[in-house]
Amino acid sequence: MTQSASTKKSAAKASKSKATTKAPAKKKAAAEASTTKPKSTKPTKTKAAAKPRAKKTAWKSRAVLRTVEAGNSVDCQVCGERIKFRAKIRQYQAICNVYENGKWSHVEHFHDECYVEAGRPFGKPVE
Ligand SMILES: [Zn+2]
Numbered sequence: 001m002t003q004s005a006s007t008k009k010s011a012a013k014a015s016k017s018k019a020t021t022k023a024p025a026k027k028k029a030a031a032e033a034s035t036t037k038p039k040s041t042k043p044t045k046t047k048a049a050a051k052p053r054a055k056k057t058a059w060k061s062r063a064v065l066r067t068v069e070a071g072n073s074v075d076c077q078v079c080g081e082r083i084k085f086r087a088k089i090r091q092y093q094a095i096c097n098v099y100e101n102g103k104w105s106h107v108e109h110f111h112d113e114c115y116v117e118a119g120r121p122f123g124k125p126v127e
Helices: 002-036 041-049 112-117
Strands: 062-067 092-100 103-111
Touching (some): 092 112
16 A cells, blocks of 8 residues: 555656646746737747748739630730730730738739739749
């Protein structure tokens, strides 16, 4: 009886000491998170740190190249001319999703050559 009690005790002690060593770190992290949350400076920082990789997939303005379909009725942002479908040649247009402050704002269309001429304002078109 005494033996089992002592093993129980030591086991309890071991788990307790483990818990006490872990708890402060956890508490500190939680406190840190709660203090930085209202400011939201830390989350942005961590995002920025991960940016090099996620740069292309982040919610930023970006462009894609798409074929011009029949009935297309949008104007090029550079030359102001209608981006027209032509039956004989496969024409491409750059469609750019423009994000402002991380939020989708609007779409801009360009002739693909006009887009290049403009210096790819929304980056290299992605697939
Ligand atoms: Zn154009």
